Amino acid sequence: MSSQRLMALGLRFYVVVFFAYLFLPLIVMAAATFNDSRFPTVTPWDGTTLKWFGELAADGAMWQALTNSAIVATGVLLLAVPIGIATALFLNTVQSRAKPFLYALILSPLLTPGVIIGISTLIFWRQWGVGGGIFLTVVGQATFIAAYVMLMVTARLQRFDRTMERAALDLGASQWQMFRRILLPYLRPAILSAAVIAFLQSFENYNTSLFVVGYDTTLTVYIASKVRTGLTPAVNALGLILILVTVLLAAAYEFKRRREAARLVKGV
Numbered sequence: 001m002s003s004q005r006l007m008a009l010g011l012r013f014y015v016v017v018f019f020a021y022l023f024l025p026l027i028v029m030a031a032a033t034f035n036d037s038r039f040p041t042v043t044p045w046d047g048t049t050l051k052w053f054g055e056l057a058a059d060g061a062m063w064q065a066l067t068n069s070a071i072v073a074t075g076v077l078l079l080a081v082p083i084g085i086a087t088a089l090f091l092n093t094v095q096s097r098a099k100p101f102l103y104a105l106i107l108s109p110l111l112t113p114g115v116i117i118g119i120s121t122l123i124f125w126r127q128w129g130v131g132g133g134i135f136l137t138v139v140g141q142a143t144f145i146a147a148y149v150m151l152m153v154t155a156r157l158q159r160f161d162r163t164m165e166r167a168a169l170d171l172g173a174s175q176w177q178m179f180r181r182i183l184l185p186y187l188r189p190a191i192l193s194a195a196v197i198a199f200l201q202s203f204e205n206y207n208t209s210l211f212v213v214g215y216d217t218t219l220t221v222y223i224a225s226k227v228r229t230g231l232t233p234a235v236n237a238l239g240l241i242l243i244l245v246t247v248l249l250a251a252a253y254e255f256k257r258r259r260e261a262a263r264l265v266k267g268v
Contacts, residue, residue, distance in 0.1 A: 026243060033236040040233045055234040062238065065222035068134060069203050072218060075138035076145055076202035081195050083142065084149025085187070092157050109144035114207025117143060122212050132214025140212045141202050148201060149194040156190035
């Protein structure tokens with residue numbers, strides 16, 4: 001057997017193991033949704049049932065927690081994305097020796113444990129009479145999620161041809177017109193990707209939310225509390241629904257992308 005064929009077989013084996021490691025837990029979780037056992041497990045199999053979807057529909061506290069998580073994630077998206085874009089644009093214009101220090105300073109929230117961010121946010125805002133809740137959760141999460149947005153926009157900015165910017169200004173365009181008609185369309189893919197990342201990072205956050213959420217429980221905090229009091233496969237049913245929604249959205253996006261690519265090919 002040649003070395004190239006051996007390498008190809010090794011690569012295929014790695015891909016199979018990687019996807020098995022990635023998707024096998026999700027498959028087991030989905031299968032546990034249909035097990036009649038009152039514990040989220042597939043062994044032993046006590047019979048096939050759909051009752052956990054009914055339990056999920058009747059769990060008002062879980063739906064309220066899901067709604068809170070969606071509200072918080074939307075608020076974080078609206079706050080973190082503009083801050084991240086503005087920070088990336090600012091760093092792109094800095095030419096002094098302080099740029100590496102500013103870059104490290106802005107990234108420092110990513111290296112700070114979420115517990116520290118949550119506690120410090122709660123202590124600071126309590127000095128101003130603001131207690132835990134959805135507002136404080138949005139503020140606490142945005143402090144480090146904005147750094148993710150900044151990184152993605154900065155990566156896109158590094159490939160931007162600055163001569164287009166100077167040409168627009170030389171032709172009489174204002175700074176706002178140049179940003180709106182040249183720079184913003186160029187950054188749009190990175191901004192959309194950063195918005196999705198910001199939403200998902202907020203939706204799944206637990207460490208920071210635990211300290212600042214107050215009585216407005218988010219989904220991750222609610223599920224963690226249910227682990228201590230008794231978790232049922234209703235949580236698996238919710239996870240299965242979220243997975244299906246994610247797959248459908250990804251498929252819709254890919255279908256739209258291919259249609260647009262086909263239109264461009266026909267136009268050419």
